[in-house]
Amino acid sequence: MIGIVIVSHSRKLSDGLKDVADAMTQVPIPIASAGGVDDPDHPLGTDGIRVLDAIRDVMSDDGVLVFADIGSAKLNAEMAMDLLEPEEQTKVQFCDAPLVEGVLAAAVQIAAGSSLEDAMREARQAVPAPTEAVKQQQDTAQTGGVSREFTIRNPLGLHARPAASLVSAMNAFSGDIRLRNVTKGKTSVNAKSINGVMLSEVARNDRILMVADPAEAEAVFAAIDQLIQENFGEDGIAPVKPEPIRKPVPQPRPPRDVSAGTLTGLSIARGFALGPIRHVRSALPEVEPVSISDPDAEIERFKMALSAAETEINGALSAAGERISAYDRKIFDAHISYLHDPDIIETVLGRISKQHICAEAIWRQVVWDLSRTYAALQDPLLQARAGDVIDVGLRVLRLLMGQGDATDHAAEPSILAYEELRPSDVLTLNQETVLGICAATGGTTSHAAILASALNIPVVFALGDALAAVADGQQVLLDGAAAKITIAPDASAIETMQNERKIWQDHVARAEAVRDLPAETLDGHKVRVAANMASVDELGVIMRSGAQEVGLLRTEFLYMRRDTAPGEDEQYDIYRSIVAGLKGKPLTVRTADIGGDKPVSYLDRPAEANPNLGWRGLRYSLAVPELFETQLAAILRASAHGPVRIMFPLVSTVDEVKAAKQRVQSVMDQLRTRALPFDEGLEIGIMIEVPAAAEMADLIAPEVDFFSIGTNDLTQYVMAADRANPKLKDLFDPFNPAVLRMIAKSIKAAHDADIWIGMCGAMAGSPIAAPILLGLGLDEFSMTPADIAEFKLTLRGLSLSECRNLSARVLGLDTARSVREQASLFLGRHKAMAKTAATP
Amino acid sequence: MADALAGPKTVTGPMIRAWIETSAEVFAANRGHLSDLDSPIGDADHGNNMNRGFNAVLEKLPEGDDIGALLKSVAMTLIAKVGGAAGPLYGTLFLEGSKPLMGKTELSQADLAQFFEDAIAGVKKRGRSDVGMKTMLDALVPASEAFQAETAQGGEILAALRAAANAAESGMKATIPMQAQRGRASYLGERSIGHQDPGATSSYLIVQALSDAVEKASE
């Protein structure tokens, strides 16, 4: 039977609660009381080891629920659970419910034979939260205002830029306006406060309750309606798939002597630079709290600093001119709205007048606390906003302290080193003298990273704390692509770098020159170059990349980070906006590959011991027709607006393909009944990523219009090598002849059946794979947009007939290494040829 | 910038034992002080908690010079005996810190840096906390950073430990103007401003005790 452990500061309380629970249940259930500490003089407290023993006392295969009162009781309960053996841990759950009500509710449930999950849910609900009606009453009572509920529909929710739009609209009104995220059960915040709004974490489809002054409520609500209708200026931008903020990679101990050696981090922008390091101190400095005698004057001084900061930002923005895009400018609009945030300002003013401490110290504290609050949020996008808060904070602090422009970057060209790079730092860079940028921390999704990567200089983040120990003026070599700095490089390292840089620069220039030219070999063979896409945000990049089409739109992002599956209309809107943005270039939409390494909470899928070999891809889609048909309908409807293809992931058998096509047929029938248009001739294809499909490709090909090879999964399954296991790195290599033979077989099957075949795995963009794949006859190469120019450059130096010889040869080789060697040698020869061909 | 001081090149088992004993003495001496600090923003038990914990630590400390084993024993005893939030937090600190040190009878400077880092990572995870929240981390994190910085500049163990203790002390004082965001003190909201955090204070005392113990052993 499921056991219960009661952890309380008081032994009397835990014993007493056990008695009450025992009395309430007909059948005796295992309950252990683990309260108090063994100290007769001071018996209040908790003992982690006692909790551990208690868990083991009531442990059975049915599991254990642990309840705790506050503070250390919770910490000790979690401590004890960590001390359990791993196989014990799987059976124990901490239940975050009010202690007395929770234990009693769970005990009754357990006695009635319910599952651990049900008992836990009942316990959590044991105390009803104040009902919506009560909360609404509180909201309106607070302000004497009128309330109305809205549903936020724009994909990003009330994130930085949309939040800034809302806040600036609300600031046009004079009365109090409150906002409460009803869906997330947040408390009510000041709708004129950017931080209040952002910290409410309003996501798409969340409902918010707005309360406004009766006199202007109608106008306020109309303004909100309008913003919602205009999608908060987002223009159908889909949710960005947030990459987790990467923490600095752990560095080896800071070397004793940081005058030599190398540091490695995260690559933000490639390129090489050689020059002296110049540290730019950008962390929030410590500020001594100084007593002041005239708080009013201090407040005046503070307000002046705020308006000076705004003037500065506007000045820097206009000086930056074309250098930053309209979209990125909005980052700084958000900065300006921090300067107007009533919550922040009131806190600071209040503390100045109460505590009689200088504005600098108070501002620093408020900014720091706020940045920590952001940093502690779940959502990685919001976490990254901590950097923006500090950025604004620093600016105001500098102005308060009467220091001039922080960016006194020496005239001498140098490599700038930051603790953390902030958006403003990028804005004020003097591009003439900045050779490169490195930073000790930072992730790839921060605003600063986005801005810095557009600078055309090498940028590396997350080099670790050791960066601070590199002396000012020290010569370093910065390699953006390798995400590395070499401290005090010797002459040969410098020479190597200079050669590489020269080669790289030439290369970039030559690649740029062919970006928009056709992907055509020297002997006139054309292939299609396509881009892989995983969010609507990438549209601009793709349109500039030289891609002829989108060879793979991953759709998992639509399903992640939300509480319910996306509906047909919502998906249709997104696909349609992509089709429109592509302006006639074909879009290949891959139906959702849910499962495997991409779990989705609301779908209630079973945990699998081996998810990569599990219930995912098309297998799963076929089993949940509703989800599948919704997506098919949305894709089909988008096909009315431009060329669209449907592609199924993780196919293993002919039957699966037939079943999937039947689904498509039935959705088409439904659309006809609904009188909704779609492209009757839309192409349907499958991914070749399971060895079974490659082997059966000749029998699958007649069923479909195209194939696309997914090299990552194909390699992992052919070689039986988990891609996440670093020990299997050599096995997990698509250049293994076994994988190449599978690819060759699929290409032949496709061409025998007169259908085209592409590739959308990582291999497709690899220059050394290009001659092999070309020789094997691949028709379409789909890759990340960043690889396209270079790929075209490679391709345009090759000739199909020679590539055929190469590919025939490598299929007979016995190791991945020798395949790579042959291909590199071949490329080396052809690069020389391409050059001579280019000089008239 | 090498320190001319002829300090030890490694930290030995006996030094760690001396650290633990010094800590126990310090907590006996500061019991009232710590509980006083805990009274305006807590439940006035922190001094008593730490003193009870470290008394028990001394009783249970195993023989031998295996530093990992010594520190693990400290951890398990604190988890059982401290009673307050500091129990699981310091327990985790010593437990996580001890893991890579099992079987070692001598610690290099790099080992010590690693110890600080692992220990702090453990506390952050256990407490779901970070610097700036008015907790022991406000003393511990600057201490670890100062240790690393001094090490990076070529300072030897003792110099690095002194730097760590100084940084812990400043970090402890810096908790005064902070508003607590974790632990009992956070229930007080703004009223927690203006008081020094008891946990940051005990953390400073522990770091200072380490520096003192190593210094004494090398005299």
Ligand SMILES: Nc1ncnc2c1ncn2[C@@H]1O[C@H](COP(=O)(O)OP(=O)(O)OP(=O)(O)O)[C@@H](O)[C@H]1O
């Ligand atoms: N979540 C946390 N993360 C880090 N440190 C914390 C956390 N919670 C409390 N602390 C630290 O613990 C100190 C208080 O320790 P103490 O032993 O007095 O616990 P307590 O608050 O009385 O515990 P209890 O929860 O049992 O009442 C605080 O001063 C603070 O430094």
Ligand SMILES: [Mg+2]
């Ligand atoms: Mg206490």
